[in-house]
Amino acid sequence: MKITLLTGKTYDIETAVGFPLKVVKSPRAKRLTLRIDQQERLPVLTLPNRCTAKRAVEFVLSYKEWIEQALSKIPETRKFTHGDEICFFGRTLKIVHTPRRRCGVMEEDGSLCVSGSAEFLHRRVKDYLKKQACIELWKRSKQAAEQIGCRLNDVTIKDTKSRWGSCSSLHNINYNWRISLAPECVISYMVAHEVSHLKHQDHSRAFWKCVKELYPQAEEGKNWLRRYGKELYSYE
Template sequence: MDFTYTIKRSAKRRKLTITVERDRSIIVHAPENTTDEKIEQVLKSKRQWIYEKIGHPQKYQDLPHAPGKEFVSGESALYLGRQYRIEVVNDGIEEVQFVQRFLIPAKYVKKDEALREWYIGKAKEKIVPRVKDYAHQLGVEVAMVKIVDNRYRWGSCTVNNNVNFNWRLIKAPMFVIDYVIVHELAHLIEANHTPRFWNIVRAQTPTMEKAKTWLKDNGQLLEEKI
């Protein structure tokens, strides 16, 4: 095999699946009793698909921090698909505030961490209720919704019907967030990316293609601190 991969076995898993993460790492999720030989056989049969995924424009390494871009007044940060000005405030506020611009208390030595916590709070506030609404529309049962720090996936679902979403999604437009939500929930109906799967997603999010294009063109921006 001319590529490396990581195997994750689980007693709860019934099917073997292959995932190519956005950092191009290859993860094999397999039932507990699957042999290494069987896994290698499946990987060989999926070789062309794996190469296509590795070469996909949405797969990339971390961007270096933009030169000269720091947490100072006059810079900007993404929120729901738009750039908003950052203003560092010396006194009068204790936490990050958003009033058509980001107000960040100067007391925070690591202002990126302060903004990160604000993003996570907003992701919980805005994404979690939408997941529940879409789950109701699709008729699926979701055990738990989590906002997580998963650098190389926008969303994921587990065999226990838990769904996870990357907090960085809150930087994207709402139509993109909705697409990622529906994408993960549709996997609770159809595990693989079959025509039926895409029909489910498209029916719930008519702007699916627009959202996929936005992520392809702008997804890497979501990884930046600002």
């Protein structure tokens, strides 16, 4: 990104540091900050208004080793392919490409059979998982909402880049489709977490008490997400 200096000249920070970098100028930022964009696999530099290009470059280079280590820990992007075994709502499914069958995507004896061209296999599997996740998570969320005496309006499956779920004031819950690939403890925790927001639109003690009443092993699911959740984001 090229930034304009007070002199009117432009300065390319990415060229100066010598590696790909995303630069964001923020009038609300009080200091220079660095974070890693897991999806784009890029370091992100946030600049306050009054910051010299020289200072920005020095700041980034001082964290070069940290950036390299952080980027190396990001899992490689994955696509569903023939022969893959996935965990879907606690059951193991083996993806089997059956190009000549006209079944679309179908579960059969522990296999997930996918017809059609191989180039569309990932998209077809993903679409199927999202559709089934919507059905299953609606059922689980509805049941949990009834337990705490709350109304659930709708459940939507999203392909979000950083959030596992959300709950609106209109009693709508969104889930990231990737949680369907997580262990059962994670799915149960996420349902308990989002459904509890129907009653408590915060993270107060009352909220966490509600979560644990719905799912006593909530801490197990929460810890798993914290430790291994980023691996699920490797799926496109």
